[in-house]
Amino acid sequence: MLALLFTLISIIIGGVILLYAGLYLIQDRLLFLSRPIQTTIQQWIAQTYPQSEITLSATDKTQLHGWLLKKPDIEKSPLVIYFGGNAEEVSGMAYHFERFDGDWALLLINYRGYGLSKGKPSEKNLKNDAIAIYDTITQRSDINTDCIVAMGRSLGTGVAIHLAAHRPLKGLILVSPYDSITRVVQRHMPYIPISQLLKHPFNSLALAPSITTPMLALVGQQDTLIPPDHAYCLEEKWGGEIDIQLIKHKNHDNISDIEIYWEKIRYFLARIFLNR
Structure with a gap:
């Protein structure tokens, strides 16, 4: 026995x-659910925004691919740098470029292994690449380096927050933000010691007190993947102005399907531009 x-x-x-x-x-x-770029989207961008395709070098010389979308006849464009979700190939954001009113340009660079970007994604690589992207794009004479906003969605909110902690930004737009990936995973797997297993904790909460950048957070009221309380945890520690907008009747995947989502973004960008 x-x-x-x-x-x-x-x-x-x-x-x-x-x-x-x-x-x-x-x-x-x-x-990191990397996605290839769809040929139809790539062709549409090439036709609609010719000469927008761009390739940047990371600090280890890895080639990162994307697009810089700009309004015509703007001498120095204010810029939104977009960091996508964990399953997002960012070319799809080009369809929404016209929703960004005013003179704003939009920089879409795929993570390593996504789209046509080379290399392998990791927390360290994504964060280092964000710094390299910023440092490269701010060397351009057609970008207003005094008016740069980082926008992150889901996984990308941690990348955007890291950038805000290490480079000057006029604002942050965070869609479905988390305080840490560790807490998000632990929420869904409460009986497993995730903190001991996770290689990519993306601890945004640890950076929050040192960041004074104004932040707009857009959160789906019905988001069950990254529920709203993760954004409120960030709010408690954030070192600057923060505005959390709860988008009613929307979840993690469809939060951007309603016009008020874009209205909130446009209002925030307009205020940032006027206060530059």
Whole structure:
């Protein structure tokens, strides 16, 4: 009987070890759901915004691909740098460029391994690349370096926050933000010691007190993946002005499907532009 008990305990322990090992090994594929670019979108951008395609070099010389969309006849454009979600190939944002009123330009650069960008994504790589993107784009004579806003969605909010902590920004727009990926995953897997397994914690909360950049947060009222309380946790620690807008009847995936979402963004950008 005792031998049977020891056998059962060994099986259970072995199963737990295998589970933890499996989660550790596959987490990159779960967190970074890279997507190829669709040919139809690529062709549409080339036709609609000719000469917008851009390739930047990361600090390790990895080539990052994307687009710089600008309004015509603007000598120095204020700029929104967009960081997408974990399953987002960012070319789709080009369809929404005209929703950004005024003189604003929009920079869309795919993460490593997404679209036509080379390399492998990781928290360290994405954050370092954000700095490299900023440093490269601010060397251009057609960009108003005194009026740059970072916009992040879901996973990209952590990248945008990292950029705000290390480079001067006029504003931040965060869509479905989290305080940390660790807390988000722990919420969905409460019985697993996630903090000991996670390779990419994206701890935005630790950076929040040092950031004085004005921030607009857009949060889906019905978001069950990253519920609104994660944004409110950020608010408690944020070092600057923060405006959390709860978008009613919207969830993580469809939050941008309603016009008030874009109205909030336009109003925030207009205020930033006037106060530059």
